[in-house]
Amino acid sequence: MKHVEQISVDIAPGQSTTALIYPAQTKTRFPATLILAHGAGAPQLHPFMVSFARAFSERGLDVVTFNFLYAEQRRKVPDRMPQLVACYRAVIEAARAELPSARERLFIGGKSMGGRAATHVAAADAALVLAGLVLLGYPLHPPGRPDQLRDAHLPDVRRPMLFVQGSRDTFGTPSELKPILASLVPLPTLHHVEGGDHSFKVSGRDARSRQAAVFTEIQDTVADWIQHTG
Numbered sequence: 001m002k003h004v005e006q007i008s009v010d011i012a013p014g015q016s017t018t019a020l021i022y023p024a025q026t027k028t029r030f031p032a033t034l035i036l037a038h039g040a041g042a043p044q045l046h047p048f049m050v051s052f053a054r055a056f057s058e059r060g061l062d063v064v065t066f067n068f069l070y071a072e073q074r075r076k077v078p079d080r081m082p083q084l085v086a087c088y089r090a091v092i093e094a095a096r097a098e099l100p101s102a103r104e105r106l107f108i109g110g111k112s113m114g115g116r117a118a119t120h121v122a123a124a125d126a127a128l129v130l131a132g133l134v135l136l137g138y139p140l141h142p143p144g145r146p147d148q149l150r151d152a153h154l155p156d157v158r159r160p161m162l163f164v165q166g167s168r169d170t171f172g173t174p175s176e177l178k179p180i181l182a183s184l185v186p187l188p189t190l191h192h193v194e195g196g197d198h199s200f201k202v203s204g205r206d207a208r209s210r211q212a213a214v215f216t217e218i219q220d221t222v223a224d225w226i227q228h229t230g
Contacts, residue, residue: 002024002025004020004021004022004023006021007020007021007094007098009091010090011086011087012086015069016072017068017072017090018066018072019044019065019066019094020044020066021062021095021098021099022053022054022056022057022062022063023057023062024060025057025058026058027060028059028060028227029227030227030230031104032104032105033095033099033101033102033105033106034062034063034064034108034134034222035063035066035088035091035095035106035107036056036110036111036134037065037109037111037113037114037115037117037118038067038068038110039110039111039113039114040078040113042111043067043071048199049065050065051215052136052219055215055216059219059220060223061223062099062102064099066087068083068087068088068114069083084113084120085117085120085124092106092128105131105226105230106129106131107226107229108121108122108130108134109133109136110135110136111136112137112139112198113139115136115137115139116135116150118133118135119133119157122156122157122159123154124156126156130159131159131160131229131230132160132225132229133157133159133161134161134162134222135161135162135163136200136218137164137166137169137171137198137199138163140176141171141176144170146172149180151180154180155183155185158186160188161184161188161189162188162189162222162225163188163190163191164191164193164218164221164222165190165191165192166196167192168195170197170198174190174192177190178190189225191218193214193218195214196214200215200218
């Protein structure tokens with residue numbers, strides 16, 4: 001088994017963060033790298049991030065995770081979006097320097113806030129070469145505030161996007177996302193996780209027995225979408 005590699009990424013003078021490279025465990029027809037950014041309250045070593053990164057590497061993807069600067073510095077309050085974007089851009093350059101597959105087909109994305117930051121990266125630079133974006137639990141609005149939409153920049157992304165959204169996500173359900181995505185070019189793919197919350201956890205008496213299957217379906221869906229995109 002190929003081992004996880006840790007690298008340091010310079011963000012600004014005197015500031016750097018840690019990134020982890022999960023190398024592809026199998027060969028695929030179309031090699032690709034996926035950069036997966038963490039959510040607001042869970043850095044790259046959160047079990048969700050580690051398990052999904054490993055799962056994607058087992059499906060033939062080179063995967064890069066990293067800490068935004070506030071997480072690297074163990075601050076609780078996330079940086080503002082310009083700082084998140086600057087950090088993400090530095091990680092993209094580092095990934096391209098480290099991984100041949102990132103120079104061939106690079107996908108960016110993340111969990112919740114990490115995915116939102118990825119969309120801002122893409123929307124801000126039309127010349128940035130990206131094969132697509134993978135968004136796990138996109139935070140369309142704050143919980144209980146559906147009038148405060150975070151979608152104004154999405155028309156400027158103009159790359160293939162995969163949204164994976166739980167039907168119980170308090171940050172935005174698939175039904176809330178669907179009319180917004182319908183107006184975007186190219187038309188994004190929306191994968192509905194029935195019964196899933198913001199982290200795709202399901203509830204009910206058989207939740208424990210179903211959870212692993214739910215995660216596996218999501219991981220298969222993402223890997224398959226990447227293989228057929230870009």
